[in-house]
Amino acid sequence: MELSEADIQPDLDRRKPGTSRHVTQRQEPDTVEILSGVYEGKTTGTPIALLIRNQDQRSKDYGNILETFRPGHADYTYWQKYGIRDPRGGGRSSARLTAPAVAAAAIAKKWLKQQYGTTFKGCMSQLGELPIVFESWDHVPNNPFFAANVSQIDALEAYMDALRKDGDSCGARIDVVASNVPVGLGEPLYDKLDAEIGYAMMGINAVKGVEIGAGFACVAQKGSQHGDEITRHGFLTNNAGGILGGISSGQDITVSIAIKPTSSIRTPRQSIDKLGNPATVETFGRHDPCVGIRATPIAEAMLALVLMDHALRHRAQCGDVKVERLVDPQ
Amino acid sequence: MELSEADIQPDLDRRKPGTSRHVTQRQEPDTVEILSGVYEGKTTGTPIALLIRNQDQRSKDYGNILETFRPGHADYTYWQKYGIRDPRGGGRSSARLTAPAVAAAAIAKKWLKQQYGTTFKGCMSQLGELPIVFESWDHVPNNPFFAANVSQIDALEAYMDALRKDGDSCGARIDVVASNVPVGLGEPLYDKLDAEIGYAMMGINAVKGVEIGAGFACVAQKGSQHGDEITRHGFLTNNAGGILGGISSGQDITVSIAIKPTSSIRTPRQSIDKLGNPATVETFGRHDPCVGIRATPIAEAMLALVLMDHALRHRAQCGDVKVERLVDPQ
């Protein structure tokens, strides 16, 4: 298919730092370069390599991090696993490593759109203690929070400003949706579609919870309420979140994730140093006070990569199965 | 290591059907046979194959299921994917397919115990609308719900009896914990420990949500509250659930899952048949009114399999890294 950097850059720009006062002030252009797999503007079928270089690293910012461990940060586990740590931008544990996933997913999104009309959208549904009321997808690109809301933006801004002033951070809940998903994606038993979504989402930095469809609310539901009734013209509800038995049903796939508060904060905290001695840790680098603010395009990206993978597998396995679709796409 | 069927059968017995009136009345002995990999009572290092045969299938019970789709069940997606369905015991989408995982995990548990002293426990923390108060792990084996509670058992029994009488079903929340986990398990970026736990748990039948540590509660936490402070003698809290940056910290690994209500219920529901015509579906087979009741040993098993896998990878990669453990095991 046709492919150029211009297909990839917009999603990277949605994720990149430095775009509002509520995120890290590091200036990373996040410019992507296609290294291979494209010839005269078309993919050749061979592997596509992308390169995004880091630009704005101030190693001195990380000076004091090297000797102590930030509570809630991978500092400690990396040190205990490897006995060596690359502190620049957090090294391998940095959310910066989600940029390549966003870039790769931009290609997956383009392909899924061409093949099936599949589209992706996402929004923040809670910022710290503030639930964000869903008003319209149209609002999402018009505020720094990816909120599907216009009336709460001032309150969100004020909440973040207070947090920054306090030298503290907060969590967020992100919702993502894939629409026009083909029916039949996902494997029986192993590599179920929901299992792979669980893997992809829980693998995003700072994610501590994943829900599909009704999520944890299903615990208190009755079977007569949870099971989505079926008509020829569509399902009547979507508690399943578009997946039944690990296989897509053709309904929207709906996923929510919980993102923990940033661990790099100015507030002093109790910890130890590399020798095991007690230490007080305060962090002064340019960190996001809420990593969830930039997480929406990342969560969309992970969902797109999982669907792309399963769309290819489905074609391998069921290439010759032509089962009439019984329920209209919604 | 030494291995016989006697190491595996007890976990299978915890999971097997027919042990109380609250679960399916199918009688499946779930007897395991070791086919390979063990010689004179010891593992040989070569692959271990296990065989568990189905015994109690009443194909006639599934007669009417074949023509229509149960709302909330994989009936529909299997049919749309493959154009053929094996209805016996639900075929590949049956929770019966968790038996092999439980059997395999019994071997993993034995090995992890020998190597690191790692142990696993789990309990149900909510049944339908009823939260179950944690009292003591000692209660878990003494009631059919895997509840860490003795005073609420009558209420749980009454809840299930009413549900069964109504021909309905309910969900459940299950908590599992791994203790004495080595520090350093998990890969950077890909195959993080939490990503693999997300995969394993979301791949269990009927699971719609997964949380690690504080889970979704982390959204409303501040960074100064969420990040677990560190002392030489242990972490002061465990919001991280034992995983930082995708790598185990040596704290207990704590995971919660949401299990949806069984979709095979007697209550009539609106659906379609294989020709797309409207149909009313009622299910009369011997199904669990709450599949969550038998899910505790399954969730423990999945956690054990993930840790075993990562323990082996860790040994491959860091075999020669000897980093002094800075925080005492807790």
Add this chain to the structure above:
Amino acid sequence: MELSEADIQPDLDRRKPGTSRHVTQRQEPDTVEILSGVYEGKTTGTPIALLIRNQDQRSKDYGNILETFRPGHADYTYWQKYGIRDPRGGGRSSARLTAPAVAAAAIAKKWLKQQYGTTFKGCMSQLGELPIVFESWDHVPNNPFFAANVSQIDALEAYMDALRKDGDSCGARIDVVASNVPVGLGEPLYDKLDAEIGYAMMGINAVKGVEIGAGFACVAQKGSQHGDEITRHGFLTNNAGGILGGISSGQDITVSIAIKPTSSIRTPRQSIDKLGNPATVETFGRHDPCVGIRATPIAEAMLALVLMDHALRHRAQCGDVKVERLVDPQ
């Protein structure tokens, strides 16, 4: 597709022991049982499990093998790797473990035949020092050697009889051919079709060499001789053995393998025991004096499995590429 044990058993019977005086006299019916993945005679798209049980093991035959190492046998390496050895039938290192591959490949062959008309054939082209002249594929099923020859059978029988009398063994060369192969199977760079054939063939017990097309003869060829000229109606030669750049060309895929002499022989040989002390080893079990005699169906099976795998991958990747086939199938 339709599938029953009757589709699989004939290939197992071609491989099974005890069918002539030139192979091991163990009596293994090698009866296959389909455990899963087939419902009412049709595959359901879910994994197919097959079971073949060992029947004729005389553990006492292996008594003396347990304490010493047969020269040229995996006895030594298994012991040094695992510190434990299952001697029954050679355990994991036994050629018996090719039976499951033959069974699985019977399914692959049926599918490839249905999809593309692909067929497989093979023959022995050298037995010890005796090259076997190719006369006709028709002769292959009519002699115990899978020789494409009728006039040399007496000589081959005499050669084997003398060998058996001497308590010695010999090697063999096996040729296999896949015809009506689709063009385009194989991946660029990694997982080339020839790389996977190299893997599959070298993984057969006792194989020490693999050739594709002209094989080692290509070393002394000129480029003007080796490169197969192309016409609309076919290639003029097949030095490539049907693979160019790791991708199938649509020509016959031709592969040859070298099988070493059996290491379990009556002739006394110098070795050591498990304590490292010098020992003389003679083997009295019921072993094949030439494992190559039963290797033809195994080599066909491995080729079929590789092609099946790549046919599925091709469908995943190029499902929508419709390139007109420029050279007629041959």
Add this chain to the structure above:
Amino acid sequence: MELSEADIQPDLDRRKPGTSRHVTQRQEPDTVEILSGVYEGKTTGTPIALLIRNQDQRSKDYGNILETFRPGHADYTYWQKYGIRDPRGGGRSSARLTAPAVAAAAIAKKWLKQQYGTTFKGCMSQLGELPIVFESWDHVPNNPFFAANVSQIDALEAYMDALRKDGDSCGARIDVVASNVPVGLGEPLYDKLDAEIGYAMMGINAVKGVEIGAGFACVAQKGSQHGDEITRHGFLTNNAGGILGGISSGQDITVSIAIKPTSSIRTPRQSIDKLGNPATVETFGRHDPCVGIRATPIAEAMLALVLMDHALRHRAQCGDVKVERLVDPQ
């Protein structure tokens, strides 16, 4: 471990083009850049990314190749698989793609040397019709052919000059050896060490045959001759090539490969164009008249990568198995 570009560049320089008149005259400095995984001169345990950029491409050289298919080249199969072809440097089918493998293997070699003292060497043992007599490994770096010989160099030069004058090409046989290999590398049944060597070697561009140890010569050997007798102080021969039952024995691993003649030659050959019409093909780009000349470091690299992979797996699986080594390393 310590790592810098200086550890990698020498092996790349051994492989790079333009170093004698017998190889392609393209000037590619093949300079490697370490992008990730190294911090202050030490590996961090996280993935290492390397970048080698192409420099000297003359797209016009490939003008006429785009419309026709070179006999014996992947032109045809790439076109039939993908319907698009990147002709620059041969695209994905170019031997240029072996440079990254050589770079990665330089790291593997350094690690294997540190861990086990494992070393690698290789030489050309036949050039076209000329067998090259082995004299001493010392000669290998002192001639453009990687010949372990000093007296035949003039003859080899003359052979190549004549070939170039004729506009033709020739094949080569390459031998590689790994010494000080630990005993016990390789898996039972799947992922045998020899299977993976078969995969790695057959995956090198232009390879049509692979032998381990005695290779095809084993066909005519008796068991009493082939099986390497064992003493406490070493094996008496090495027909096995250091691998028994798919597992390393601790002997030298010896592998030979057959490399076909280059298909890009000046001699006119019969072919077709992209429309299927007859065409005569002559190639004028700057191609190696014998790709085998630069293949020795590539074959060493592939062997090193396979051993590295298996060394890590071995550590995962047998980390706690301490079996006394019964045969002294040789």
